[in-house]
Amino acid sequence: MLLEYFIFGLISFLMTGAQCEVTEVLAEAGSQAVLPCKYSSSSSSSPAIIWSEADKGTVWRKQKSGLQYWGSSWLQGNQRVRCPHSQYESGDYSLQINNVREDDGGSYSCRVEHRDQVSETVVILRIIKVSFSPLAPIMGNDISITCNVTPWPIGASVQWTLNNSRFVPQTGITSKKVTAHSVMRMRVTAGLTGSWTCVVGYKGKEGQASATLAVKGIIQPSKDNTKVYTAVGSAVTFPCVFSYGLIPSHPVWEKLKPEFLFNPAPGRLPASFSPSSESQFPWDKSATLKEVELGDEGKYRCSGAVEGQRLTRNMQLVVAKIDSSDLSKKKGSVTLTCQLTDTSEVTDYEWVHVVYDLNGTKSVGSVQKGKTLSINTVSDENWGEWTCRFYGKEGVLGNVTYHIQQMSGLSEVKSTRLSHNTAAVIGLSFLLVVLLLILAQMYKNHQRRKRIFQYPALETIVHTISNEREERERNQVKE
CATH class of the missing domain: 2.60.40.10 (Immunoglobulins)
Known part of the structure; x- marks a missing residue:
């Protein structure tokens, strides 16, 4: 293949009156490739342009009359090649190839014929493509990541990037260049997931191609x-x-x-x-x-x-709790400490006071920093929930909550309130007992009168005796 390119370029160079130069173009498979061809002339007449590919004949040509032709192999399916008319006046006859494929790589010639002069430009189009084998590997298996360049440029440099960061092969990763491609072989891990880019440098020019690798396995959590x-x-x-x-x-x-x-x-x-x-x-x-x-x-x-x-996939459970201690000499105060079974990822602690009103509405009060917190439990302002949030480099890791009602200071306040309530209950109980005694006496008198009214004759005798007693008492007063 290289010999054919050499012969193709040599013939073009030896043609009478021809000026020949070679240009390198690196393009990613599936993209648009632009093959440059420029010719400057002071004449207003239109030249003839012929674009051809080594071993495949004419790609596109335009006669001096303005008629255009396409090669038979380039007319199949969608028309992928064009030479924009808008650039003719400036002497730009570059060829555009859309959706380039690997088999489009090779040597192209742009021949411009103007009166008795012939200008020829040779363009080497190299197609870069990244591929994986297998396409969707399973974690723990082997994978080959290949950078194909068609045709392969001898002496080219190849670099790999993964997710926009340069990838340096580590121990256990084999990397080599063969005749038509550069390949890496390695064991699949979750860290290989993402966009792989092959950057090819050749003769001062650089081209690249990318592909996304999706690794199958345990995707959540993403790492051990x-x-x-x-x-x-x-x-x-x-x-x-x-x-x-x-x-x-x-x-x-x-x-x-x-x-x-x-x-x-x-x-x-x-x-x-x-x-x-x-x-x-x-x-x-x-x-x-x-x-x-x-x-x-x-x-x-x-x-x-x-x-x-x-x-x-291994995971580590880290458990958080709040320890309370009455180490302060001041009565009615307590010290809270946020404890975790593993603090290797913790960078900061934050205490948040959460209060609920009678309607259950939540409101956030003061925020304080630090692993420990000292508060006055007697003050009504400190009642409610105290939440310890712990942070890592990427934000909140978790939180743990402590209820102030569990502290001793609140128990003293409750006991004081309980003594006032007890006195009120005793007073009410005494009034209730007195009221019950009065009601019992009234009921007893009622029952006694009820028994007397059951005997009318006895009632008459009682009234007569009572009247006579009253009469004697009045007579004694008169004497």
């Missing part, structure tokens, strides 16, 4: 040893989501024993640990811990078999 934060007594979800449509067989959850550092052995899962049944997707194997205890902290592992390979 991801920390999951929660508070004592709360529920927490351990994510374990496989790629869309990737259904693992024999999924297993394990808690790893902390004493085995290099090869962790599975231990016993907490009693409230259960696989989540809420998801309707078979590739979601997340699990839930319904009520977290301080001893539940540690590492957990999710695994599942996919295409004969066992995929795993």
Whole structure:
């Protein structure tokens, strides 16, 4: 192929009156390639232009009369080549090739015939393409990432970037250049996901091509040893989501024993640990811990078999709690401390005072910084919830809440209020007893009169005796 290009260029150069120069063009497969061809002339007459490709004949040509022709191989399907008429007046006869393919790579010639002069430009079009094998690999398997350049430029430099950052092959990654491409072979990890770009440099010019690699496996969490934060007594979800449509067989959850550092052995899962049944997707194997205890902290592992390979993802549960202590000499004050079982990712602590009114409306009060907080529990302004938020480099990691009603200072206030309430209750009880005694005496008198009225004769005798007694008393007063 190189010999043919050489002969093609040599013939063009040896033609009588011809001026020949070679130009390199690097283009990405699927893009538009522009092959330059410029000719300056003071004459107003139109030249004849012929674009041809080595071994394939005419691509496009225009006669002096203005008639245009396309080569038969370029007329199939959509017309992909054109030479814009708007550039003719400025002497620009560049050829545009849309949606270039790998087989478009090769040597092209632009021949401009004007009166007795002939100008010829040779353009080498090189097509760059990035490919993966396999296209969608599974984590843990091998993959080949290839940068194809057609035709391959001998002596070209090749660099790789991953997600706009230069990729430097590490131990275990083989990289080599062969006759037609540059290839890297490596073990697939989640970190290889993203946009791969091959940058080719040749003779002072640079071209590039990109492709996106989607790795199949456990996509959430995206990396091993991801920390999951929660508070004592709360529920927490351990994510374990496989790629869309990737259904693992024999999924297993394990808690790893902390004493085995290099090869962790599975231990016993907490009693409230259960696989989540809420998801309707078979590739979601997340699990839930319904009520977290301080001893539940540690590492957990999710695994599942996919295409004969066992995929795993480790997670670490970090449990948070608030410790309270009455170390202050001042009566009615308490010190709160935000405690986590692992603080390696924590960069800052923040205390937020949350208050609820009678209608249940939530309002946020003061915000204070620091791992510890000292507050006066006697003051009504400090009642409510105190939430400790802990932050990492990328924002909030989690929070834990403490209720002020659990403190001793509030118990003293409550006991004072209780003594006032007790005195009021005793007073009301005494009045109630007196009222009951009066009612009992009235009922007793009523019953006695009722029994007397049952005997009329006795009633007459009682009245007669009573009248006689009154009469004697009046007579004695008169004497």
